Amino acid sequence: xxxxxxxxxxxxxxxxxxxxxxxxxxxxxxxxxxxxxxxxxxxxxxxxxxxxxxxxxxxxxxxxxxxxxxxxxxxxxxxxxxxxxxxxxxxxxxxxxxxxxxxxxxxxxxxxxxxxxxxxxxxxxxxxxxxxxxxxxxxxxxxxxxxxxxxxxxxxxxxxxxxxxxxxxxxxxxxxxxxxxxxxxxxxxxxxxxxxxxxxxxxxxxxxxxxxxxxxxxxxxxxxxxxxxxxxxxxxxxxxxxxxxxxxxxxxxxxxxxxxxxxxxxxxxxxxxxxxxxxxxxxxxxxxxxxxxxxxxxxxxxxxxxxxxxxxxxxxxxxxxxxxxxxxxxxxxxxxxxxxxxxxxxxxxxxxxxxxxxxxxxxxxxxxxxxxxxxxxxxxxxxxxxxxxxxxxxxxxxxxxxxxxxxxxxxxxxxxxxxxxxxxxxxxxxxxxxxxxxxxxxxxxxxxxxxxxxxxxxxxxxxxxxxxxxxxxxxxxxxxxxxxxxxxxxxxxxxxxxxxxxxxxxxxxxxxxxxxxxxxxxxxxxxxxxxxxxxxxxxxxxxxxxxxxxxxxxxxxxxxxxxxxxxxxxxxxxxxxxxxxxxxxxxxxxxxxxxxxxxxxxxxxxxxxxxxxxxxxxxxxxxxxxxxxxxxxxxxxxxxxxxxxxxxxxxxxxxxxxxxxxxxxxxxxxxxxxxxxxxxxxxxxxxxxxxxxxxxxxxxxxxxxxxxxxxxxxxxxxxxxxxxxxxxxxxxxxxxxxxxxxxxxxxxxxxxxxxxxxxxxxxxxxxxxxxxxxxxxxxxxxxxxxxxxxx
Numbered sequence: 001x002x003x004x005x006x007x008x009x010x011x012x013x014x015x016x017x018x019x020x021x022x023x024x025x026x027x028x029x030x031x032x033x034x035x036x037x038x039x040x041x042x043x044x045x046x047x048x049x050x051x052x053x054x055x056x057x058x059x060x061x062x063x064x065x066x067x068x069x070x071x072x073x074x075x076x077x078x079x080x081x082x083x084x085x086x087x088x089x090x091x092x093x094x095x096x097x098x099x100x101x102x103x104x105x106x107x108x109x110x111x112x113x114x115x116x117x118x119x120x121x122x123x124x125x126x127x128x129x130x131x132x133x134x135x136x137x138x139x140x141x142x143x144x145x146x147x148x149x150x151x152x153x154x155x156x157x158x159x160x161x162x163x164x165x166x167x168x169x170x171x172x173x174x175x176x177x178x179x180x181x182x183x184x185x186x187x188x189x190x191x192x193x194x195x196x197x198x199x200x201x202x203x204x205x206x207x208x209x210x211x212x213x214x215x216x217x218x219x220x221x222x223x224x225x226x227x228x229x230x231x232x233x234x235x236x237x238x239x240x241x242x243x244x245x246x247x248x249x250x251x252x253x254x255x256x257x258x259x260x261x262x263x264x265x266x267x268x269x270x271x272x273x274x275x276x277x278x279x280x281x282x283x284x285x286x287x288x289x290x291x292x293x294x295x296x297x298x299x300x301x302x303x304x305x306x307x308x309x310x311x312x313x314x315x316x317x318x319x320x321x322x323x324x325x326x327x328x329x330x331x332x333x334x335x336x337x338x339x340x341x342x343x344x345x346x347x348x349x350x351x352x353x354x355x356x357x358x359x360x361x362x363x364x365x366x367x368x369x370x371x372x373x374x375x376x377x378x379x380x381x382x383x384x385x386x387x388x389x390x391x392x393x394x395x396x397x398x399x400x401x402x403x404x405x406x407x408x409x410x411x412x413x414x415x416x417x418x419x420x421x422x423x424x425x426x427x428x429x430x431x432x433x434x435x436x437x438x439x440x441x442x443x444x445x446x447x448x449x450x451x452x453x454x455x456x457x458x459x460x461x462x463x464x465x466x467x468x469x470x471x472x473x474x475x476x477x478x479x480x481x482x483x484x485x486x487x488x489x490x491x492x493x494x495x496x497x498x499x500x501x502x503x504x505x506x507x508x509x510x511x512x513x514x515x516x517x518x519x520x521x522x523x524x525x526x527x528x529x530x531x532x533x534x535x536x537x538x539x540x541x542x543x544x545x546x547x548x549x550x551x552x553x554x555x556x557x558x559x560x561x562x563x564x565x566x567x568x569x570x571x572x573x574x575x576x577x578x579x580x581x582x583x584x585x586x587x588x589x590x591x592x593x594x595x596x597x598x599x600x601x602x603x604x605x606x607x608x609x610x611x612x613x614x615x616x617x618x619x620x621x622x623x624x625x626x627x628x629x630x631x632x633x634x635x636x637x638x639x640x641x642x643x644x645x646x647x648x649x650x651x652x653x654x655x656x657x658x659x660x661x662x663x664x665x666x667x668x669x670x671x672x673x674x675x676x677x678x679x680x681x682x683x684x685x686x687x688x689x690x691x692x693x694x695x696x697x698x699x700x701x702x703x704x705x706x707x708x709x710x711x712x713x714x715x716x717x718x719x720x721x722x723x724x725x726x727x728x729x730x731x732x733x734x735x736x737x738x739x740x741x742x743x744x745x746x747x748x749x750x751x752x753x754x755x756x757x758x759x760x761x762x763x764x765x766x767x768x769x770x771x772x773x774x775x776x777x778x779x780x781x782x783x784x785x786x787x788x789x790x791x
Contacts, residue, residue, distance in 0.1 A: 034293040037136040038064040038119070042078060042093060044129045055090055057081070058130070067119065067137050074390070093131050096123050106138060118142050140282075144275045169195075169242065169255040201227045201235055215255075219244060222255060225262060236263035307382065307397035313360035315339040315353075315393070327399050329375030345371035345379050359386055359393045369400070444471050476774050492770070493629075495652060498528040498537070498582050499562045505538060506560070509545045514554050522561040528582045530649045532629045537649075540622040544586045544645045547619060551590025551643060559587045568648045571634045580653065581631070585646040592639040601635065622647065674788050675699045679709040679725035679737065689724070696781050706732035710740065717745050721788050727754035738768050749787045 040060040047054025055078040065071045070081060079086040096103050103123040121135045200208055204226035215222035221243050228238040242257025301308060301321045308321040317335045325332050328343070344352050348370040355368050365386040371379040381404045386395040447464040456464075502521065510519045530537075541560075548558050563585075567578040593601060602623040622645075626633040630650045637643040676698050680686035683704075690700045701720070703709035706729060713720065723741060727734035738750040755773035771783055 030294060030297050033061050034297070035061075036063055037134055038067045039135075040064050040073065040133050041126060042131050042133060044093070044097075055079070055086075055093065067135070092123060096125055096131055097128070100125055106142075141279055144279050147272075147275065165238075165259040169257065171252045171254060199228060201229065203227060212255075215242075215244070216252065219252070222257065225266075228259070230261075230263070236261060237266045238262065307395075307399075309335070309395045309397070311339075311356075311393040311395060313388070313391055313393065315356040318392070327374075327380060328372055340372065343372040345373070347371075355384075356393070359388050362388055364388070365395075444468050447471075472774060492533050492535070493531050494534055495529060495531045496534055498530050498584060498649070499524055501534065501537060502541065502560060502562055502584065505541055508542065509558075509560070512542070512546060513549045513558060516555040517549060517552060518557045520557070520559050522559060522563075524563045524582075526564050528562055528564060529652045530582055531652050532649055533625070536621075536625045536629075540625050540647060541584065541586075543619060543622050544647070547645070548586050548588035548590065548643070551592075552588050553590070556589040556642075558589075559585075561585045561587070564651060565648070568632050569634065571632060574632070577632075580651040581648045582651045583646050583648050585644055587642060587644040589642045592641055592643055593635070593637040594639055598635060598637060602633070672697055673699060674721040674784075675701070675719050676784070677701050677703060677709060677712060677720045677723045677725075679703045679706060679723065679729070679734065681705055681726060681729045685726070692777050692780065693724075693784075696777070696784075698784070705729050706734070706737040706740075709737060710744075713741065713745060713748075717748065720748065722784060723748060723750045724784075725750065725752055727752050735766055735768070739766070751783060751787065 038061065041058050043056055043058045045054045045056055057073045057076050057078070060073045064073060073081060078089060082089060092103055102125075104121065106118060106120045108118050118137075118139050119135045120138045121133060124132045124134070126132045196205060196208065208224060208226055211222055211224040214220075221241065223241050225237060225239050227235050230236040238259040239262045240257060240259045242255040244252045245254040245256055247253050304321055304323055307323045307327055309317050309324065310319040311317045316337060316339050318337075320332055320335045322332065324330070324335055339356075340352070341349065352370050355365060359365060365384055368384045368386075369381060370384070371381055373379055380399055381401045382397040383400045384395060384397045386393055388394075444467075447467045451461060451464050506519065506521055510517075513519055545558070545560075552558070561584070563583050565581050565583045567576060568581055570576040602619050622633050626647055626649070631648045634646045634648070635643065636646075674697075676693055678686060678689050678693070678700050680689060680702065681704055686702050686704070690702055693700050701712055703712055706725075709723065709725065713723075723738070725734040725737055732740070734752050734754070738752065741748055741750055749769070751769045751771065753771045753773055753775065769783060769787065771779060
């Protein structure tokens with residue numbers, strides 16, 4: 001129940017009308033929340049002791065808690081809150097309800113064992129079962145009254161204890177004779193004819209003369225308080241009274257008077273007057289303050305550019321400000337008594353209802369966005385803040401449609417910029433690939449043409465064949481570097497100690513660096529196990545070492561440091577990542593990298609070296625390997641001082657089994673008639689594979705895709721020793737074919753081959769043996785022999 005003015009509390013019909021006017025009710029609520037007086041409504045309900053035997057707080061404003069110190073009183077029983085005072089309060093409530101007359105009194109309270117301040121109470125009937133209690137803290141007023149009494153008592157004591165000065169003045173005021181002295185007046189000899197000027201300061205003389213003249217004419221007693229010169233030289237106050245003395249003829253001959261020192265009393269009266277004025281001002285301005293605050297809130301409500309509204313816990317709006325109409329186009333009464341579901345964008349229904357439920361549960365909304373429909377059919381984006389209080393939701397919504405549209409435009413512009421940058425990067429990449437592959441193809445094409453010439457010697461034929469082989473290896477390396485940068489390389493991860501691998505690579509790094517570069521190693525104090533592709537790891541370290549060597553022009557110092565760290569720092573707009581990582585850093589004393597180039601060093605075919613001294617793919621391989629392995633690569637450089645590259649890779653904890661590489665060369669094994677099912681959609685590659693396997697002594701059956709391969713296996717699976725399949729094929733991929741073979745023909749080995757597969761790059765080889773294209777006859781023979789021999 002909302003608070004209302006006193007005139008409405010007795011009028012039940014007015015109460016019903018007010019309940020239908022949420023704007024007025026909200027204004028009354030604002031008034032009563034703004035005033036400093038406490039307010040509550042007590043309702044009589046049926047209790048355990050009979051009808052109307054229980055008394056509950058159903059409404060209370062903020063000042064109630066501030067004055068009493070009791071929070072969250074709504075819903076609590078009077079006996080629970082004031083256990084020692086309940087009977088007296090209840091009797092007063094009953095009397096007010098029975099007589100209909102308000103009750104006014106002042107008293108102190110005992111609430112739940114605590115002593116409260118003195119308050120003035122006014123109790124009014126609201127309805128047949130409700131009373132309204134309005135009270136204010138009058139402690140300050142009572143304190144002022146106590147101080148007034150103390151000052152009055154002190155004044156009376158001063159008056160009683162002061163020694164009067166008695167004197168005699170002749171009828172024409174020509175002479176003053178002092179009869180007795182209390183010592184507080186200035187020392188003036190008796191018989192002084194100028195006593196008025198000697199005793200009284202100028203500011204009091206006119207008043208004294210006027211009072212004497214009045215008393216002479218009226219033949220009455222002379223009474224006046226006036227300033228006076230005190231014996232200590234200061235100015236004080238005296239209270240003077242003189243009576244006329246008459247001769248036998250009835251003429252005034254003398255005036256007999258007495259003067260008392262009232263200086264302290266005047267000070268006390270001045271202090272009292274100041275206190276009384278201040279108290280009067282406080283009481284007099286209370287209503288003005290309430291009116292002013294209410295007017296301010298009404299102005300804020302009307303003039304706010306944000307949508308302000310009050311709703312119940314179901315989300316039904318009870319009051320909205322004019323901004324709703326200005327922003328959405330609908331009249332204000334269209335919103336009252338309804339939720340906003342009819343306005344909400346269909347995609348926002350669920351989240352808006354969930355946010356209303358959060359508010360109803362007592363949680364505040366700091367930032368929430370949804371869309372409301374304008375009268376013209378368009379939608380406006382709104383950003384809301386809201387807070388629940390006393391079973392109502394107080395909400396403020398800001399129209400952020402323009403900001404949203406600007407953000408959409410900005411995102412579109414950024415997308416266009418990124419697309420342009422991608423196109424530029426693709427152009428650079430394409431140009432670099434074309435340049436390098438044209439160089440390689442030139443060697444291959446030239447060597448082939450030379451091989452076709454007649455009368456070649458064996459030595460020249462072998463040289464041309466060797467050139468083709470070496471060029472093919474360089475082409476494969478170039479492709480692998482590109483795939484590594486694109487994070488599309490099919491990795492073969494294994495667990496190994498990064499520090500031990502660095503120790504093995506140290507001699508190679510020293511050889512590559514040359515004798516004029518000092519290479520130093522700084523080891524970690526703990527195991528540095530990682531799970532990564534070891535070949536790619538070694539290649540990344542070598543690429544960074546070669547980059548450092550070239551930056552130092554063959555002379556300087558190179559420090560390779562391995563350490564365990566607690567996370568990766570923020571780099572290239574990526575946030576920092578916490579966790580266990582191994583950091584391998586290479587610090588050189590080279591020329592450094594300028595700020596305008598450092599953001600491009602990991603781009604493929606970008607190089608700061610002279611033409612012919614670098615492909616620009618080494619650091620690209622490091623970048624791609626780090627990213628694909630769950631790590632990062634960071635560079636810090638200062639021109640003229642040097643550069644530090646740091647490779648971060650996830651650390652694995654615990655002891656890891658040592659991996660021993662088999663680097664001994666193998667002889668080409670023969671097939672001994674074993675049967676291979678070759679699955680290859682490219683006819684040229686398929687025929688090459690059949691020819692190569694036939695040269696190795698294998699028998700082969702060629703299937704152009706997975707469906708044909710499964711058909712061959714269904715016909716006679718026992719005749720095949722191995723299935724050798726490409727990964728990327730139309731229809732079913734090689735991985736899917738291998739998985740199907742595992743189900744239909746368990747135990748039949750599957751060997752996969754691929755030049756590139758996104759699935760392999762992301763998910764690994766799924767447990768199948770993998771040969772990377774382009775593969776050599778030696779590699780193919782070795783893998784097939786190792787698989788077939790146990791069978």
